[in-house]
Amino acid sequence: MVGGGQLARMTHQAAIALGQSLKVLSVTADESAALVAADVQLGSHLDYDDLLRFAQSCDVVTFDHEHVPGDHIRKLVAAGHEVHPGADALTFAQDKLQMRRRLSELSVPVPRWARVGTVADIEQFAEGTWPIVLKAAKGGYDGKGVWMIDSASDAAEIVEQCAASGIELLAEERVQLTRELAVLVARSKFGQVSAWPVVETVQRDGICVEVIAPAPGLSDAVADRATTLGIEIADKLGVTGVLAVELFETIDTDGRPAIEVNELAMRPHNSGHWTIEGSTTSQFEQHLRAVLDYPLGRTSLRAPYTVMANVLGGEPGGPGIDERVHHLMAKWPEVKIHLYGKEVRPGRKIGHVTACGSDLESLRRSTSGAAAYLTNGTFV
Numbered sequence: 266m267v268g269g270g271q272l273a274r275m276t277h278q279a280a281i282a283l284g285q286s287l288k289v290l291s292v293t294a295d296e297s298a299a300l301v302a303a304d305v306q307l308g309s310h311l312d313y314d315d316l317l318r319f320a321q322s323c324d325v326v327t328f329d330h331e332h333v334p335g336d337h338i339r340k341l342v343a344a345g346h347e348v349h350p351g352a353d354a355l356t357f358a359q360d361k362l363q364m365r366r367r368l369s370e371l372s373v374p375v376p377r378w379a380r381v382g383t384v385a386d387i388e389q390f391a392e393g394t395w396p397i398v399l400k401a402a403k404g405g406y407d408g409k410g411v412w413m414i415d416s417a418s419d420a421a422e423i424v425e426q427c428a429a430s431g432i433e434l435l436a437e438e439r440v441q442l443t444r445e446l447a448v449l450v451a452r453s454k455f456g457q458v459s460a461w462p463v464v465e466t467v468q469r470d471g472i473c474v475e476v477i478a479p480a481p482g483l484s485d486a487v488a489d490r491a492t493t494l495g496i497e498i499a500d501k502l503g504v505t506g507v508l509a510v511e512l513f514e515t516i517d518t519d520g521r522p523a524i525e526v527n528e529l530a531m532r533p534h535n536s537g538h539w540t541i542e543g544s545t546t547s548q549f550e551q552h553l554r555a556v557l558d559y560p561l562g563r564t565s566l567r568a569p570y571t572v573m574a575n576v577l578g579g580e581p582g583g584p585g586i587d588e589r590v591h592h593l594m595a596k597w598p599e600v601k602i603h604l605y606g607k608e609v610r611p612g613r614k615i616g617h618v619t620a621c622g623s624d625l626e627s628l629r630r631s632t633s634g635a636a637a638y639l640t641n642g643t644f645v
Contacts, residue, residue, distance in 0.1 A: 268329035269296030447536035509534030543571025568621035583642030
């Protein structure tokens with residue numbers, strides 16, 4: 266797996282049970298997966314020679330992020346290495362403009378959008394209706410590279426900065442959404458597909474703070490539509506491995522619930538961490554099954570609800586992390602803890618907690634309380 270972050274760390278854990286050894290290409294020795302995996306190569310995902318040396322000792326190469334240049338992936342494949350997902354699929358997770366164009370061609374519902382390069386372009390797109398959303402076509406995540414724009418004058422500095430850096434921009438309408446959803450699917454090299462129940466994702470300041478599986482109160486029609494969309498996108502784009510489709514739930518002109526596709530990710534995803542405890546097959550095991558072309562596992566729920574809350578880094582001070590874990594276990598024995606071994610910085614994802622059961626509100630209270638305690642060291 267190229268990338269040494271928490272996704273590789275949790276994929277490594279899944280590989281052990283399958284009798285596999287996950288080799289990790291990590292930029293530094295202190296990244297999440299590099300701290301626990303036995304087979305680590307230090308190097309850059311941007312350096313073809315590092316990637317080639319890495320691939321030469323692997324049966325299959327896959328990724329825990331989308332930042333490997335497509336040309337490098339194509340050269341690896343031309344050199345005889347098996348890489349999943351391939352460059353042609355991955356480009357739609359790397360470049361939002363290409364993703365929007367392709368999804369529009371496939372008649373997948375997406376927000377109204379346009380490529381923009383000047384303030385005049387943005388004014389023309391807005392048509393006097395503000396705010397709108399500006400996005401960097403490449404490189405944005407967790408709210409970075411996304412700007413809510415209330416007027417043309419607000420856009421001027423962003424346009425200037427992006428032009429100077431060679432960053433393409435797209436404008437999107439601000440969707441009047443009721444909530445955010447996500448559907449996670451997997452597709453094997455053979456073409457077998459599977460999907461987990463549609464989940465609700467709760468965002469704060471552009472960062473996902475909570476995932477509820479399955480999405481409460483979601484109609485069967487919308488759930489079926491979201492799942493069908495996820496499978497169709499995975500098939501049409503030729504994805505091998507896990508695909509996360511982030512969705513907006515909206516209300517159509519007839520007053521009925523509808524969905525639009527927001528983002529794509531072609532790897533295990535934050536919206537699927539709940540599957541470790543909450544599903545028969547976790548997203549990490551399923552990703553390995555898919556890229557190794559094993560038969561896929563069942564994705565049925567182990568409990569009526571599973572709730573996952575992200576643990577964000579807090580301010581320095583207070584009890585140490587081991588003491589926090591100790592007290593968390595005593596107060597919330599039903600909660601499962603996953604810490605990523607990351608250096609703590611304010612707002613950084615350093616872990617997650619999960620709980621399963623039938624009382625949704627109780628699960629939300631315990632997971633949010635446990636996550637907040639790991640962040641701040643104080644009980645709320």
